[in-house]
Amino acid sequence: MCFVLISESMSAQVRLRLLPSVRCLFDEPIQVKVAGLRSKQVVTMRASSTDERGLVFNSSASYRADDRGEIDLKRDAALSGSYVGVEPMGLLRSLKADVLHKYFYKNRALEPFMVKLSVHDEEGRKLAEATNERRLIGDGVSRVPVKKGNIQGVLFIPPGEGPFPAVLDLCTIMSEKRASLLANKGFMVLALPVFIDKPNFERMNLDDFEEAVRFLQNQPKASSKGVGVISRSKGGDIALSLAAFVQGVEAVVWINGCSANVAIPLYYKNRQILSPLMFNLSKVLPTESGAKLVKYVLEDPLAEENQGSVIPIERADGQFLFVASEDDLNWDSKGYLDHMVERLKRHGKKNFESVTYPAAGHLLEPPYGPHCPSSFHETVRFPVVWGGEPKAHAAAELHLWKKMRDFLLAHLSCSAAHTQIL
Missing domain, CATH: 3.40.50.1820 (Alpha/Beta hydrolase fold, catalytic domain)
Structure with a gap:
């Protein structure tokens, strides 16, 4: 379990967890969970990553918390944004550049695929964030x-x-x-x-x-x-x-x-x-x-x-x-x-x-x-x-x-x- 809080503007109660760990192999799924929200609160989940050529790719999707103020991307449907419906890894799949016709270059094995994930309220304030390190080369290879x-x-x-x-x-x-x-x-x-x-x-x-x-x-x-x-x-x-x-x-x-x-x-x-x-x-x-x-x-x-x-x-x-x-x-x-x-x-x-x-x-x-x-x-x-x-x-x-x-x-x-x- 992991959550990262990095600024005073983020809520001390909101927790963004990447399970089972923030570090994994490129071809392994993660479970993205948010806790500490208000009941039925609508937030925007965002993802961002930079490829080997320095181009930034982004994605986002809005979600509504359950009665307990929790969101689980494995269970809950995105309401709008880069995709809709239940897609546990939708934030990664839908990453795209602001300009057309760009391929995400991630071809060098020694450099992990780093994805910054964050939670934002309806005014755009960042509530929590975490970074997923997705490695291409495993231990001992x-x-x-x-x-x-x-x-x-x-x-x-x-x-x-x-x-x-x-x-x-x-x-x-x-x-x-x-x-x-x-x-x-x-x-x-x-x-x-x-x-x-x-x-x-x-x-x-x-x-x-x-x-x-x-x-x-x-x-x-x-x-x-x-x-x-x-x-x-x-x-x-x-x-x-x-x-x-x-x-x-x-x-x-x-x-x-x-x-x-x-x-x-x-x-x-x-x-x-x-x-x-x-x-x-x-x-x-x-x-x-x-x-x-x-x-x-x-x-x-x-x-x-x-x-x-x-x-x-x-x-x-x-x-x-x-x-x-x-x-x-x-x-x-x-x-x-x-x-x-x-x-x-x-x-x-x-x-x-x-x-x-x-x-x-x-x-x-x-x-x-x-x-x-x-x-x-x-x-x-x-x-x-x-x-x-x-x-x-x-x-x-x-x-x-x-x-x-x-x-x-x-x-x-x-x-x-x-x-x-x-």
Whole structure:
């Protein structure tokens, strides 16, 4: 239990508690409770956080206290504000900047996600406040920068002797968030960006990513000869290509990607193995917010002229988890998922499972972070809409977070003793 009172303007009777503690991991929920209010008093709960680029994000919601002058966000409905209804973590999910099209950058594992929460009366006076420290890296997890050959990433190793399931986390732009959080759950994870600098549209070498697979296989604490791969967006087609062409990939989590090789010719062992599925930027559509809708800019991978870009996933021996958001406004992820499922079935393959989220958007991330409806796209160089009904998107992230871990654990070899602690 924790409460913080920092100025004379705040009521000595009002207490803001964050349970079970003010400190937790990024992917853990907290219970927010207020006590010491008047019976039926209406107050405003506020949250504020600053991202790694110095941009401030805020949210707020009004609540009415019960007969005892208490509010419990796990039980009580927000009356108005950034959201309405019962959302225990709504203040975090709804954090947004004052300017449009901003993504909350929280990608460095060593810096916690700090959220200031406060209670205000109807005149705006602050009654109480507390700070939630949400850590990305748990006690005992090792963070090891890796710069070896063509590998430029960060390796996260859980505490203990292992062995640990080994996972390659392919992030389009470098982020340590998902990798460090998975390491907290007992996985050894190498976070590796698809693009280190600006994309080279002339060629991409699958050999560079195979090098990362071999690096993980050779780690002394790795628990199996094979590795898992997690991917989203452009990383999705790289993950599929690894499964199809490279030995040792036992499990692939494909999230909101494409069934074909997107935009850049793919080479392996100095020969082109996949042609690029190209963009048609004339299909970009404007929206009222000023961000662009790019869902339809990719050419059809099923068209005859694009067959050379389609990834032959039927060659893969490993297992697939296909994840698609039906409100993905970046790519037609559900269509690509259906294409892959049909292709595998046609080849008599059963090494896959799939999950779809009807109202979620493109940016499925670890749970309890701010929802991002639109932001600047690093590749096309203008703001785009990502999609997702905020509450449903948050629920999808929570469901996927457990689903993904269970899938990787089921298909990556590890000892029985280790399985019990995950």
